[in-house]
Amino acid sequence: MTNLATPPLSRPLSRLATRVAYASTQLPRMAWYTGHFHIMRRLAQEVQRRNGEVSPSRSPSNSQREARLERKLEADRRALLEQDIANVEAGIYPLPADHDGSLLTLLDRSRLFFRDLPDIDARRKRNATHEVLNEETRGRRPDYYLQNFHFQSGGWLTDDSADRYDTQVEVLFKGTANAMRRQALPPLAEAFAGRDQRRLRLIDIACGTGRFLDFVKQSWPRLPVLGIDLSDAYIRHAKRHLKRWSRAHCAVGNAEAIPAPDASCDAVTNIFTMHELPPEVRRTVIGEAARVLKPGGRLVILDSLQRGDEPGYDAMLERFPQLYHEPYYTSYLGEDFAAIARQHRLVHRRDTKAYISKVMVFDKLAG
Numbered sequence: 612m613t614n615l616a617t618p619p620l621s622r623p624l625s626r627l628a629t630r631v632a633y634a635s636t637q638l639p640r641m642a643w644y645t646g647h648f649h650i651m652r653r654l655a656q657e658v659q660r661r662n663g664e665v666s667p668s669r670s671p672s673n674s675q676r677e678a679r680l681e682r683k684l685e686a687d688r689r690a691l692l693e694q695d696i697a698n699v700e701a702g703i704y705p706l707p708a709d710h711d712g713s714l715l716t717l718l719d720r721s722r723l724f725f726r727d728l729p730d731i732d733a734r735r736k737r738n739a740t741h742e743v744l745n746e747e748t749r750g751r752r753p754d755y756y757l758q759n760f761h762f763q764s765g766g767w768l769t770d771d772s773a774d775r776y777d778t779q780v781e782v783l784f785k786g787t788a789n790a791m792r793r794q795a796l797p798p799l800a801e802a803f804a805g806r807d808q809r810r811l812r813l814i815d816i817a818c819g820t821g822r823f824l825d826f827v828k829q830s831w832p833r834l835p836v837l838g839i840d841l842s843d844a845y846i847r848h849a850k851r852h853l854k855r856w857s858r859a860h861c862a863v864g865n866a867e868a869i870p871a872p873d874a875s876c877d878a879v880t881n882i883f884t885m886h887e888l889p890p891e892v893r894r895t896v897i898g899e900a901a902r903v904l905k906p907g908g909r910l911v912i913l914d915s916l917q918r919g920d921e922p923g924y925d926a927m928l929e930r931f932p933q934l935y936h937e938p939y940y941t942s943y944l945g946e947d948f949a950a951i952a953r954q955h956r957l958v959h960r961r962d963t964k965a966y967i968s969k970v971m972v973f974d975k976l977a978g
Contacts, residue, residue, distance in 0.1 A: 743759060816896065900955075
């Protein structure tokens with residue numbers, strides 16, 4: 612953690628060193644995934660050309676709107692990175708290690724990513740969304756889960772899907788997905804301040820590949836954490852990713868029935884999942900989070916912006932489920948999470964925007 616008691620004369624040098632170290636990892640990372648994004652766009656245009664498909668013509672006014680949107684997105688990406696490094700300088704969390712793996716690992720995941728693009732495109736054109744729902748999988752997981760979210764091959768069920776997922780998300784957000792995830796750490800730092808981390812407990816529901824839990828452990832290495840997810844493949848990936856840490860456990864589990872006793876956790880987190888749940892399941896999951904939280908415990912949800920959070924983005928958010936298979940996203944855009952929380956004795960503390968995501972913070976009433 613940053614030492615805020617550093618003598619004043621050395622603090623500017625320390626701040627400069629911290630910023631240089633941050634830039635040396637984050638800027639190349641963003642360039643890597645932004646490059647993937649532009650290659651993906653060029654490949655899609657080439658496929659359209661070969662197939663004789665005509666791209667819809669854009670009027671000058673539409674082009675101007677798109678240019679304004681891109682400028683705003685770029686400004687908000689810069690603001691996200693500035694907030695990220697400001698959190699480091701404030702001692703909220705250490706300089707982040709993204710643990711993306713070796714160059715060979717990155718290249719292998721890039722290969723998986725690009726190899727799947729033609730199948731995604733074909734699936735999108737024929738609106739094939741339930742390839743993973745079959746006689747073998749039916750009944751083993753909830754039906755809403757057995758879909759090809761994002762039109763990706765394997766849905767959430769295969770090892771290849773788990774191995775390519777983080778590349779897909781980082782390409783979509785041009786290398787800022789991890790920086791957005793880290794914005795869920797400050798509310799935890801508030802809740803844990805002055806407390807012995809060894810005596811606390813955190814559960815991350817729908818933990819996926821374990822990236823957020825990795826950042827939690829970088830901040831609180833002795834904190835016992837549990838990640839649960841419905842996917843065996845993603846849990847296997849998360850276990851490999853988190854093997855460097857002690858007191859970090861992952862298990863296959865359903866957030867509709869969190870495997871923990873009542874009032875047994877100090878914090879529950881959920882990252883980029885609420886928009887992929889049907890409305891009734893969102894309510895069940897939030898109720899379960901409230902059940903396992905101790906009085907005074909904290910629920911932190913990080914997910915997409917909603918309609919009205921940033922009016923300049925509303926049209927983009929409305930288009931998102933048309934481009935990607937996100938069957939519950941439209942209902943998410945208008946969901947009233949504060950109202951749901953109140954039904955479970957959770958108090959909505961605040962929302963904080965982070966690029967095109969936001970952090971929602973709730974505390975369980977004491978007594």
